[in-house]
Amino acid sequence: MAITRLTDIITVFDSKWTYGDVKFGYDGEVNQDHDTQYPLMLVNPPESIMPVVYDGREEYSFEINFYNLYSQAAQSVVTLQKRWDNLQDLSNEWLDMVLKNYQDVTVEAYLNDESIEIERIKDTKNDKLVQIKLVFTMSAFTKCFRPVSSYPSDFADLAVWLRADSGVTFDIPTKKVSAWSDKSGQANDFSQATLAKQPLREGYGGQNDKAYFGFNGTSNSLESNSSSPIVNNFTIFEVSNIKSRESSVYGYYDNNGVTIEVGITDDFEYRAKITKEVGMELEVDNSTNILGKNHIGILKKYADTIDLHYYDSLNSTLSSDTNGAFPQELQFDIQKFHIGSFDGTVRHLDGEVQEVIIYNRALSDSEIADVRGYLNLKYKIY
Secondary structure, three states: OOOOOHHHHHHHHHHHOOOOOEEEOOHHHHHHOOOOOOOEEEEOOOEEEOOOHHHOEEEEEEEEEEEEEOOHHHOOOOOHHHHHHHHHHHHHHHHHHHHHHOOOOOOOEEEOOOOOEEEEEEEEOOOOEEEEEEEEEEEEEOOOOOOOOOOHHHOOOEEEEEEOOEOEEEOOOOOEEEEEOOOOOOOOOEEOOOHHHOOEEEOOOOHHHOOEEEEEOOOOOEEEOOOOOOOOOEEEEEEEEEOOOOOEEEEEEOOOOOEEEEEEOOOOEEEEEEEEEOOEEEEEEEEEEOOOOOEEEEEEEEOOEEEEEEEOOOOEEEEEEEOOOOOOOOOOOOOOEEEOOOOOOOOOOEEEEEEEEEEOOOOOHHHHHHHHHHHHHHHOOO
16 A cells, blocks of 8 residues: 655645635635635644554544635625535535545545534635635555564664765755764764865755755765775665766775776766776666666675666666676775765766665665665655
8 A cells, every 4th residue: 555645635635626726834824815816725734643553544634724705795695604605515526526536446545434524604814704614534544653664774784874864964054064974883974074075965855855965066075984884795775866977976996996986977877887907897887867867776796796776766777797807805995985976086976965875795685675665765766
């Protein structure tokens, strides 16, 4: 059964009221807008309870107010009772269409029995309106609190867990980020001391209206406070949006020529490359234009093979590369790891990053699916 959020219900409410204006707010706000197209429907923010949390259903107590103009001079022509009846007819028709929206094989939301209350009010607000107040309870499947959700910390060898919505040190007026705390418990924190190189932290406006870091494509990057936490085999998840070529979401480079890099090609394809030296490379593109697309990217390295997973709202790809000459026990823990550039000096990311998760081993297919599911549930990528 699909999860239904308050936003989803209000979107249905809005779409089914086709007679005048719709507002989501409180009664007092009706007085603030005198350019309203009546009849008006005002949806008050609901209260809710979860009577049985393991059922996963949330009961929303809605108060919906319907307003229309009513002139006292017209009472001899249009009685007050008739105006109330007309307004109630519209509200009944609206509610009927809302309920029909949820008549499916899988019922996502329904009206609780015996929950409708109707109140009739006149001469309300500055415009001397006639009003119908409709109060009812709807039940919707919002969250099952059984321990079935998977989180990155549920799986062994979690080395780095960076979230744009948690553990961020930034200057409030400028939004510049100086530190990003690791939530894995391994203290693999990232930072940037140079003001001109600090990305911006936005508290909302990213994919699914979540927090994100904005990188400017010329100088912004973050680096691990200590050496890269990656030893040998690994799995890296990232949620980002790349907005121009020559951009790397993350990277690693040491003096021996050992590299890790994930970013975008000149053809706007998602690319991963791991190098020991010339001729000892693992490299793969996903053959999909990813420019400007919010996505989940996953790089898995095991022995002499890499898998590159990519997911956006329309595409899902899996590409692999194997090189028998690649040294299977190569390590990546000599220099620092970078987010927002290849090595802190070149191929800076022009785009946004919302989350980065690193495991110090190659996860199984089922584990990858679970972590990806956590990310998709949070960011609604696909």
